Amino acid sequence: SYPLRDSSVHIIAIGKAGLSMVKGAEEVLGDKVVGGIASVPFGSPQIESKVSFFPGAENNLPDRVASETAEKIENYISKLEKDDLVLFLISGGGSALLPAPIPGTSIEDKLNLTKALASNGTTIQELNTVRIALSRLKGGKLARLVKGKSISLIISDIVGDPIELIASGPTVPQESSKGRALEILERRCWSSVPKSVKEVLSTNPEIKEGKDPDVQNVIVLSxxxxxxxxxxxxxxxxxxxxxxxxxxxxxxxxxxxxxxxxxxxxxxxxxxxxxxxxxxxxxxxxxxxxxxxxxxxxxxxxxxxxxxxxxxxxxxxxxxxxxxxxxxxxxxxxxxxxxxxxxxxxxxxxxxxxxxxxxxxxxxxxxxxxxxxxxxxxxxxxxxxxxxxxxxxxxxxxxxxxxxxxxxxxxxxx
Known part of the structure; x- marks a missing residue:
């Protein structure tokens, strides 16, 4: 349970269902919601909300606009206190709407890599495994930014509902597997992989994450x-x-x-x-x-x-x-x-x-x-x-x- 008497709720929504999920959350939580950020697809209608909406990822591909929104989300969460409750609302398309390239790679690298993988019969599970290895925020790293408690309500868009891969699992703590990502790239589209990506995955060591964040992940729809x-x-x-x-x-x-x-x-x-x-x-x-x-x-x-x-x-x-x-x-x-x-x-x-x-x-x-x-x-x-x-x-x-x-x-x- 999450007592809300002395807590403020901050919403971070990422994905194609961001607008409807935010709307539903605000209807239920009312004045407890004090603000937040939503990264949603281009073409999403605007609504009155305490949450700021930022469209991006045209044609469901990572772009610089979505990358700037990801930075806004990082900055927003970093300013919250331990008593603030963060409500994550995650849905399909979240991977493209939260591009946060690790040092040594760029948003252009991620775009070219996504296109190369998608055109070579890559499954969404494989694609998101690669995305996690190349991201500052995916694979549970977004939830690690929260100082206090957080809840993540997730709509599944992947066969079998693997919670760690939906939207590349930004709130699901897990170990990044650069070795697995390399194996997928070698098998699917090695000749099209940017040089910078090859170097980062081949030379940089696996990073051991610290203590798991205090987050509850729940799939609410599939x-x-x-x-x-x-x-x-x-x-x-x-x-x-x-x-x-x-x-x-x-x-x-x-x-x-x-x-x-x-x-x-x-x-x-x-x-x-x-x-x-x-x-x-x-x-x-x-x-x-x-x-x-x-x-x-x-x-x-x-x-x-x-x-x-x-x-x-x-x-x-x-x-x-x-x-x-x-x-x-x-x-x-x-x-x-x-x-x-x-x-x-x-x-x-x-x-x-x-x-x-x-x-x-x-x-x-x-x-x-x-x-x-x-x-x-x-x-x-x-x-x-x-x-x-x-x-x-x-x-x-x-x-x-x-x-x-x-x-x-x-x-x-x-």
Whole structure:
């Protein structure tokens, strides 16, 4: 418990859900909140608050603006007293919004390294391990600045909810592993690693941290809650609007990972092998896939959700060309933060209805387009033009991040 009678509460919010988390905290704590700093994405709306908001990390990449906010946070916490209670509000995107390069490296190094890792199929777990090794604040070092007690409420955006890796664990005490970071870089993108980063990780010794800070870390939300809510809301809608429809909904995974293209193809292949029925079969997956962008590609643009949906459509068209299917199927792929990769789209969806009535020549032409777009990594351009852009999901940034949702459905063609 944290008695607030003689304490002032200072809020430090970092991540895509920063605005909504601050708003909720102020509604509950009222006048006990005396101030704070929030590092939030560009485009976040402004609200009346005792907390000062600083936008940064355009396209979810570390930049100098976010780095300056990280310094403001360091300075703010350093001025607090032991009796001051710090409430950390941490969410997805926090890694890019709290860039604090260790001596010997720069914000430009971190930006180039992030791009190189992201384009080589690096998992978010691997990416954040490297970030922790190169940061003054990640890996629990932010919490170590607090003289007294602190609480950290965390929204998970990583498969399996590893608390030490969410937003690179700024409030979770842990040992920085430069050796592990080096191994990841050597395996993923060694030729693209800045010289300064190689030198810092190879020559500087591991720093033994002192006494652990007095911090309580709690995960308050993850994609498991979101997926369950989706199922419950759909069932309410079905009972009210479509009572005659027979539906079977399965939550297949909340920790789905893998290559986006392979996942899209596998989803279609899986439902194709299942016996179809008059009952609408809906399978829900949640998690985060990866995309590899070969360095020699030009004008590549897209994201894992757009690519996954494109790979599904590629298989869908291929199946239609080979033989008329005995079932209708489709997929919806969406990033819960509203931003899929460095684009303004959240994802895409498609089904048999989108290719219904196309001639064999039209299907062959579409197949060439889907295959070409997958190879050239231009999923954004494809969805922007396909069906006049109607299958391209764009609803803007949501102010939170609970990873991605993939909904696959099938019903017999009668």
């Amino acid at each position: 994609n498991k809650f979101l997926v369950q809510s989706i199922v419950e809301n759909f069932e309410e809608f079905r009972k009210k609007e479509l009572p005659e429809l027979k539906v079977k909904v399965e939550i297949r995974s909340t920790s789905f990972e893998g290559d986006a293209t392979e996942a899209g193809r596998n989803f279609f292949d899986e439902i194709s092998k299942e016996p179809s029925s008059s009952t609408l079969s809906i399978k829900i997956f949640a998690g985060e896939t990866t995309v590899k962008f070969p360095s020699n590609l030009k004008n590549a643009k897209g994201g894992r959700n757009q690519e996954l949906a494109l790979a599904f459509l590629d298989r869908l068209v291929d199946g239609k060309l080979k033989s008329p299917p005995s079932f209708f199927s489709g997929i919806l792929c969406v990033g819960t933060d509203g931003q899929d990769g460095p684009t303004d789209a959240a994802g895409a969806y498609c089904s048999d209805l989108d290719i219904l009535g196309l001639s064999e020549d039209e299907l062959k032409n579409l197949k060439c387009q889907t295959t070409s777009s997958l190879v050239s990594k231009k999923s954004y351009s494809f969805w922007n033009s396909f069906n006049s852009g109607k299958n391209h999901i764009k609803f803007g940034k949501t102010g939170h991040n609970l990873m991605d949702i993939y909904v696959v459905f099938q019903i017999r063609n009668e």
